Amino acid sequence: MQKFTKLTSTVVPLPIENVDTDQIIPARFLKATTRDGFGNNLFADWRYEKSGEPKKDFVLNNPLYSGQILVAGKNFGSGSSREHAAWAIAGYGFKVVVSSFFADIFRNNALNNGILPVIISPEFLAGIFTSIGEDPKTTLTVNLEAQTITDNKTGKSESFKINSYKKTCLLNGLDDIDFLLSNKNKIESYEKQRVFAY
Amino acid sequence: MTSESENKTAKTLFDKIWDAHVVTSVQDGPTQLYIDRHLCHEVTSPQAFAGLRKRGLNVFRPQQTTLTADHNIPTMNQDRPIRDEVSRFQVDTLAKNAADFGLTYYGLGHPKNGIVHVVGPENGYTQPGMTIVCGDSHTSTHGAFGAIAFGIGTSEVEMVLASQCILQTRPKTMRIHFEGKLQDGVGAKDIALYMISQLTTGGATGYFVEYSGSVIRGLSMEERMTLCNLSIEMGARGGLIAPDDTTFNYVKGREFAPKGERWEAALAYWKTLKTDEGANFDKEVHFDCALIKPMITYGTNPGMGMSINGSIPALKDIDEAGKKSFEKSLQYMGFSAGEKLEGKPIDYVFVGSCTNGRIEDFRAFANFVKGKRKADRVTVWLVPGSWQVRKQIEAEGIDKILEEAGFELRQPGCSACLAMNDDKVPAGKYAVSTSNRNFEGRQGPGARTILAGPLVAAAAAVTGKITDPRAF
Numbered sequence: 024m025q026k027f028t029k030l031t032s033t034v035v036p037l038p039i040e041n042v043d044t045d046q047i048i049p050a051r052f053l054k055a056t057t058r059d060g061f062g063n064n065l066f067a068d069w070r071y072e073k074s075g076e077p078k079k080d081f082v083l084n085n086p087l088y089s090g091q092i093l094v095a096g097k098n099f100g101s102g103s104s105r106e107h108a109a110w111a112i113a114g115y116g117f118k119v120v121v122s123s124f125f126a127d128i129f130r131n132n133a134l135n136n137g138i139l140p141v142i143i144s145p146e147f148l149a150g151i152f153t154s155i156g157e158d159p160k161t162t163l164t165v166n167l168e169a170q171t172i173t174d175n176k177t178g179k180s181e182s183f184k185i186n187s188y189k190k191t192c193l194l195n196g197l198d199d200i201d202f203l204l205s206n207k208n209k210i211e212s213y214e215k216q217r218v219f220a221y
Numbered sequence: 222m223t224s225e226s227e228n229k230t231a232k233t234l235f236d237k238i239w240d241a242h243v244v245t246s247v248q249d250g251p252t253q254l255y256i257d258r259h260l261c262h263e264v265t266s267p268q269a270f271a272g273l274r275k276r277g278l279n280v281f282r283p284q285q286t287t288l289t290a291d292h293n294i295p296t297m298n299q300d301r302p303i304r305d306e307v308s309r310f311q312v313d314t315l316a317k318n319a320a321d322f323g324l325t326y327y328g329l330g331h332p333k334n335g336i337v338h339v340v341g342p343e344n345g346y347t348q349p350g351m352t353i354v355c356g357d358s359h360t361s362t363h364g365a366f367g368a369i370a371f372g373i374g375t376s377e378v379e380m381v382l383a384s385q386c387i388l389q390t391r392p393k394t395m396r397i398h399f400e401g402k403l404q405d406g407v408g409a410k411d412i413a414l415y416m417i418s419q420l421t422t423g424g425a426t427g428y429f430v431e432y433s434g435s436v437i438r439g440l441s442m443e444e445r446m447t448l449c450n451l452s453i454e455m456g457a458r459g460g461l462i463a464p465d466d467t468t469f470n471y472v473k474g475r476e477f478a479p480k481g482e483r484w485e486a487a488l489a490y491w492k493t494l495k496t497d498e499g500a501n502f503d504k505e506v507h508f509d510c511a512l513i514k515p516m517i518t519y520g521t522n523p524g525m526g527m528s529i530n531g532s533i534p535a536l537k538d539i540d541e542a543g544k545k546s547f548e549k550s551l552q553y554m555g556f557s558a559g560e561k562l563e564g565k566p567i568d569y570v571f572v573g574s575c576t577n578g579r580i581e582d583f584r585a586f587a588n589f590v591k592g593k594r595k596a597d598r599v600t601v602w603l604v605p606g607s608w609q610v611r612k613q614i615e616a617e618g619i620d621k622i623l624e625e626a627g628f629e630l631r632q633p634g635c636s637a638c639l640a641m642n643d644d645k646v647p648a649g650k651y652a653v654s655t656s657n658r659n660f661e662g663r664q665g666p667g668a669r670t671i672l673a674g675p676l677v678a679a680a681a682a683v684t685g686k687i688t689d690p691r692a693f
Contacts, residue, residue, distance in 0.1 A: 058268050200272075221257045
């Protein structure tokens, strides 16, 4: 997994609430057996006409907006557990997703793929959308070590929460399997003394 | 919605099961949770198996993982090779992974094949007190048995295959009480859609929910599965129901359920699995079920629901931040704010999925359409959740009733719930669907989904319109 420490980037705004993983990556693209290539189909049905032409009114096709940070309305990533949604976001080139809250499974999937979900207050989120509305080249700075996010247009910052284990994983590019495998003896001793063995 | 805190030693059902599965905890981090039962399907597992190969690992506890093909498979002519090459390759990959890693696999045509969340319970894999995971958000279904069951991503599938464990942050707990007398013609799907419409599609995010109250005690296992299945649609990590005689009677005698002395030991343990008096929940919610009518959805998330006789909310009643999403949603559906939907023509009806693809759903549908005729304008897909459900339909003669009313029964699979196979609703068409998601494009690009229970689906199938089943 790639390390994440600090990022300053322009932003892609998506002020829609409840963006579900079926929109992030529609089910018909889930037939792959590898993790590659999903970025091309990120938001496919919002992004492309049936003919495959880009839809002009969708933000990813708007040359005004680009960057490695996606900012979306509340409850981003709801619905299906498909990790393909995280692969599509990473594959497109996003490193951070900002929202006022995330669906649980998506948040785990993002963290397991080196994407940092940053949870901010609804007010700070509204402020970011305002800044981008006024200046599409607005940048945000996300500092994982300090757990802060800064709107560089207004200079306002907010701190965000992340549990220290996941923070360490991201800062060092470690994944959970390494950790779990190092605990094999604990798993075996658990199996010997558990309340009920199925 | 008040939170009562009291007895410090009293535990919730969730606490009891969670605490019994803690292998170790990371300081200021997640819990390493032991997983009793792991279910896998073809879509979310190939990259996990590839990861094991890359790391040179075996499956740590192969007897605790079961595989079935369901998402991609056709619902006709399953005896022939899958036509779509990419789907076929994915299903073949699952079969190869099962063989290479020594796992039980129910492939196409196997008598135990079916939707993963139907197969688990009906074969006795799903038992009270277990931790159950699957790379599928509707794993919450298994909570109906008093299990901690939740959906995971593919990286987590790999973790479970490699270590039989997963790292999880302990969720908050919520209890939802259902009291009052259910009206005739109102079922578990209506209860669930009502609950989600009240709490919203993200309203239980961060929580694990326990469903309780007299209404829950009166539900069959099939109905409890429908309710728990939809827990994820309000964002909950999962939903569970304390096991009782209804649960024990369902589990007893199933192939992989404990037998003999082990059954007695299991039963003694399972009877302790209930929330103690005075146990603390982070949130408590109460619903009066007498208020619930048959439900439908009008928008593009399952929280956008209303009674079948109701009206879509007016724009002025939507909060500012949500207005844009609300309007986008209605535009997709071709509906207007404030509009009533009863009497609207529809084009497709889909009965099936892990939400409503069980025997009771087909009994309810058949009971309604008996002696009536399918409306000519409607295409109807009746897709049993598994081969065992289909066999039961045939054993009860339900297939004959359906046939006489002009319906055809298909072969099992996830089918039009997520339209990964050929069962796609065309763009712009309306489908009354007993499945779980009305997201944009869920049933096919441009398809418009109206979620409902099997009775509303049956009424739509015979009238060709959105119809209150109680009017018959």
